[in-house]
Amino acid sequence: MSFKDQLTKDLDVFLNTDEFAELHAINGVELVCTVDNDQLKERSKKEYDGIAAGELLFFVKKADYGIRPEEGTPVIFDGRQMYVFNAREDTGMYEIILSQNRGG
Template identity: 35%
Template sequence: MSLFKDTVKADVKNVFLNADEFSDRHEIDGVEIVCQIDTDIIDPKGGSISQPLYGVFANTITLYVSSEDIEKPVEGQVLRLDDRRLSVRQVKDEMGIYVITLEENDS
């Protein structure tokens, strides 16, 4: 592995997912894990990523978590985040951090 990749891997928990800096502890599927939650989701084409349909709205959040802390979820899987049950919409591995888009229906 290159020096850069080694540095990024070390920075995942020491910088990006550091509970004393940017991140917080949340319960994911019954296990307390340091992660980041982003509820300010904007579609790159403009507007909100959540679209209303027949009076039902999808609350969308993005979860950032170390790939070492959880098994990679799959699209459609139900994930428990604290006291919420959310559906996995998308998962990306960004150099050791899973970027997980989650949705829950609301009316």
């Protein structure tokens, strides 16, 4: 088995609903993803000098989600209107940070 094959196999563990992942409605489609707001806090510290980078970070299989969303793209996550703050692709998975515009 190649290294890439092993990484792909590991995605099935990371995105297993019996282990880490959960079903969430993303743009009206039920997708298996892993929400990781601890990772969001760490990224905010390292990459954004402690400034809040968004409100929700989740991982989802690229094959399940489709085309990587661009910054500012609207996303409805579990019925909540949000916007893509950042989206990265790595080894068949997207890491997507969402933020929510709030009127004031």
